[in-house]
Amino acid sequence: MAALERVWALGRGLGTTFGYLFKPRTTVDYPEKERPVAERFRGLHILDRHDDGLEKCVGCELCQAACPAHCITVEAAENAPDAPTSPGERYAWRYEIDLLRCIFCGFCEEACPTGAIQLTPRHDLIGFRRSEFEVDKRWLTVPDPRRATAAGPAASGGAGERAPGGPIAG
């Protein structure tokens, strides 16, 4: 009797396991496949550009002021009038984020008057050394659309490969 009960219990347990074979999977083959994130998910940062290729960031440092984790460092400089980096007189020659310190609160995005700093859905924060998480302008800035259309994204170099969706710095 007792033996029969044990077999029943075993069968019932295996049945549950077996039953999942026919249910939809909840895991995905990460990193080959990714689950969609919530629409307002705040992941890794980018520095955006205008359509004409100029950087949106004007180096105003409001993100740095707003950052509760003090992980942003911005230093500004004056644009060369004949070859400006951003519209107007001022651009950020230095823009660094310590991603290990960042709490992904999105205050920088809210503070930004030009919509330059944006938090993307990307969240693959991987690295082997601390220094890999101290990202600079090259890492953050999206590819220049003018250069991308001229020579293709692959040839855009630098910032291009590191844009969201691409491999992280390593």
Next chain:
Amino acid sequence: MSSNPPAQSPAGARPAVDGPRPAAPAVSPPPPATVTCTIDGKPYTFPRGTLIVNAVRQVGHPIPYYCYHQKLAPVGACRVCMVSVLGAPLTRPGMGPIVTTGCTTPVFEGLEIETMSEAAKLARKQVLQFLLINHPLDCPVCDKGGECDLQDFTLGYGPGVSEFAERKILRRKADDLGPFLVLDQERCILCQRCVRYENEVTGEQNLVLKERGDRTVIDTGRGEPYSGYFSGNNTELCPVGALTSRTYRFKARPWDVRPVATVCQGCAVGCNATVNLRGDRIVRLLLRDNPQTDGGWLCDRGRYGFGHTTAPARLDRPLIKRNGELVAASWEDAVSAAAAGLRQGAAVLGGGRLTDEEALLLSQLVRVGLKTNDVDWRVGYQTFAAPEAVGMQGAQIGDIDGADLVLLCDTSLLEEAPVVEIRLRRSAGRNTSVIDLGPVRNFRHGPSRRIACAPEDLPARIAALTPDFQAAKSPLIVWDGRGGEALAEAIRGLGARVLVPAEFNNARGAEIAGLVPDALPGYHRLDEAAVFSKAWGAAVPSATGRHTQAILAATGGDVQALYLVGANPLRTFPDGALAAAALDRVGFLVVQDLFLTEAAHRADVVLPALGPLEKEGHVTNMSGVRQAVRRIVSGPSGAKADGEIFRLLAAALGATLADVPAEVASEPVRLRLPAGSASTPPGEGLRLIVRPALFAGGGTAAHDPNFDPVRGGTVVRLHPEDAAELQLAEGDAVHLQSGGTALRAVVSKDGGVARGYAVLAAHVAGVQGLGPRVRVAPARAEVTVG
């Protein structure tokens, strides 16, 4: 100021300025000194003449304003300081309150002020909306963003949105306005603080309003660069981001700088300033009001003189001469080499740029370490720092305010103590008469009685002024100590207080510390050497030492080694030929400085020192006020503070330095002055005189990258008629020839120079090598002859 009885219209009278003004004509009965009025329902009492804008701020109901400024006369241009007022004669009986400007209306008896009435709030809101019609909203880019009155007041009192959808008028942006300023005409709200500042305060008058109506802009008369010594104050006066500093451009935002209070050590005025640091870098200096010294302004040399802290040319390791070349060495090697070389027959020159504490350490090092009194801080034209030390009565800088007669004795406050000139100009516009004596016009921006005379005639001319001084109630003499005993005697004869701008910023501290050959610290006689020996625990020599001239003349003889502390006699000593010969002759030369100066190139050991913003201590200003200075930046890692170097040297020489000065009760000694020349130098050509110039030379300014735009080449100033006779135009290159030496210079015509003189700036390389007379020849002719 209003002499009307109170019942009549104070509004019709000229608005009062806060602060002293010429005395009003006597009226009887005199109106009471205070008036009582109500502000937002509560009664308050103010001194008569207080402006509403100040009254409401004093009681904690501030209103916004742009054009008004505490240090300027009111003008009523911006119309933002609107308040509701009720009370005759502004309003008639039965009439309600009216809205008026608080900056041009003084309070009067029975006045009722409402700062937050609906009418006043609406008026302010509308004015702010008008001000923003053409103002670009580029606050994230603007250097003023974060400390901008327009931002703050618009947020506090302005409308949330603008009703103006029209396009903004575009004007010149990032306009290059002279060496230190950047002008953005779009951001200007035409408050005219800058224009008024230049008219009322400095007299430099570069900026004016041009055009009219909506096209009005601030600009220089013909678009020429801003020229003047006080341009930087405009950046602090400007309530918006129209006038900004080039050195601060985009360097930081107001919220990421750390303010540290300090004292400017560019000259001996000791202006108070606030250094703004971003990280460990100085990004700007702001003024910090101290009525005793600066009176609330900074000159451009003080404001922008911080570039030397990060200048690439700074010395950051000791150097020792090996096989005729200076090579880097460790501190141990350099100090022991220096000590070994200085052990026999050493003399010390310099010290006018140290802190008080360091000067005292050097004074001890000389006496107990080098066992000599051959020490002198006077390596330039100045013969003394404290008037008390040469039997004169000293004056405070603030005494200029109350003086009724000021004699400028061959001394330009503008070049030697710039901020004091602002004070003199303010007094000169009221009830101070200025006598401007000497071969070059000293007082350029105010009224004066000009007496042109040769340097050797100064004593006679001064003696002739005795009646003026006897008639004056509180006369004052400004003399930088150039000349000698004859001139000093003439000045003593006038019996007035004397203000002495110093050639080196802490000359007075050096003198008190005993860096002179004929006195111990505290101006004590050398006979007190025994007392000092006891206090310092080592023998102090009591024989009188030699002054600079004698030391330089004795090099190669019994002065076998020379220790130059922050001194470069090649640039500063009037007899340049002697200085050059002395440094060539001397057996062993140690130079302690911030930069590799001409003297350092000839040194056997070069010791890198920290600069004025890089060490702690006190400095004594030209009128004897002691002020603390702090270490704000760390300076080059391999450099050491002068005081530390003195201790290292003392240890290497087997001496220890006491930390406290000796307490001695004896009569202070009177310093000996050189006799001074009483004859006109013979010979042909123009008479060469060398006078201080603000941006020329200087221990740090000469190497400061921030001053690159103003340093320019060597400029020789000539009277326009002399220039015409020599067929020279403004800007012509010339050769100044004197004996066997020549110097290339650029001509500047200056009506303030007496005829027959050629004026060069002091502390510039090559200037001191020329003789007392020069032949001025066009540079082109020189090429064809040579």
Next chain:
Amino acid sequence: MPWDAQAADAVVAKYPSPRSAILPLLWLGQNSDGHVTPETVERVADRLGLNISDVESVLSFYTMFRTSPPARHRLQICRSLACAMKGAEEILEHIAAATGVAAGEQSADGGFSVEVVECIAACDHAPAYLCDERMGGPLSPQKALRLLRGEGGDEQ
């Protein structure tokens, strides 16, 4: 014409403070040279003990001072309310179409210039104009072109 020092002294003598003489002295310069030259500004500043910037400031405020040599014929057309409603703008457009010279410009040969001015107090003659300092109106496109050719001067 050279600067008339005597005339300048006479002007200065009329005013209690030197500053007040800026405008008449500038007129003096403009009347003798046709426009206010930089030398005139310097002389005025020097004569009155003022800064050159001060004089430049006043000079730029008043639109009736010229700082460049005038054209042979100057046509100034009023564009204030009455004149604008009576077609001043159309006349300006006509001139621009016919001659290629827009308001505020001078013809390439220096023969004429076209300017717009604010109300010249002749609304009853709208659109009113000033041709070489003489007032007239109403102006028609054809008449404007005649005036520019120097064939005007037939009225008032």
